[in-house]
Amino acid sequence: MPSVTNAGVLASAAMIFAAAPALALPDHHDLAQKPAAPISGTCASGASAYSVSTDLQTTSSKSYKDVTGTTVSFTQGTAGCAEVSFSAEAATVPGELLLTQVLLDGTPCAPAGNIFASDSPSNDLADHAMNYICSSVAAGAHTAKVQFRSRFGHKVALDYRTTVVRYTP
DSSP states (O other): OOOOOHHHHHHHHHHHHHHHHHHSOOOOSOGGGSOSSOOOOOOOOOEEEEEEEOOOEEEOOSSOEEOTTOOEEEEESSSEEEEEEEEEEEEEOTTOEEEEEEEETTEEOBSOSEEEEEOOTTOOOEEEEEEEEEEEEOSEEEEEEEEEEESSSSOEEEEEEEEEEEEOO
16 A cells, blocks of 8 residues: 655645646736736725616626716715725626726726626626725715726626715715
């Protein structure tokens, strides 16, 4: 009967760890929108506005499309930042990625080009969520909205969804 030695187990583990970088997933984010360094700061908030939508929306577009029912208007009391939270039931066909971004008055908030959902082997919808920070928001009226797209041109879907904007009144 063959025996298993500690050296044999360690050698096998070393081979797995050596192969791990080759098994790592490629970065499928929108690299043009990816910040070079982490972004940090504080946001004063005290008010929130929201939108809830329950209609199924799909696309195969590789260009960003507005997500219906996610537009939220608010009035920022003093200059600062705003936080946009987006949650939704999302699905993709196998091998596809669903990317999202939040626009504040047409300008992407951080992080833009977020991989929101990927590889739903059963094509079933599942809950996903992401927070976005819109920095340098001037006092006054603003509109935030969510956009989505397919990374590779295959079907992606969003269903029940909620958008919440936290801002300074």
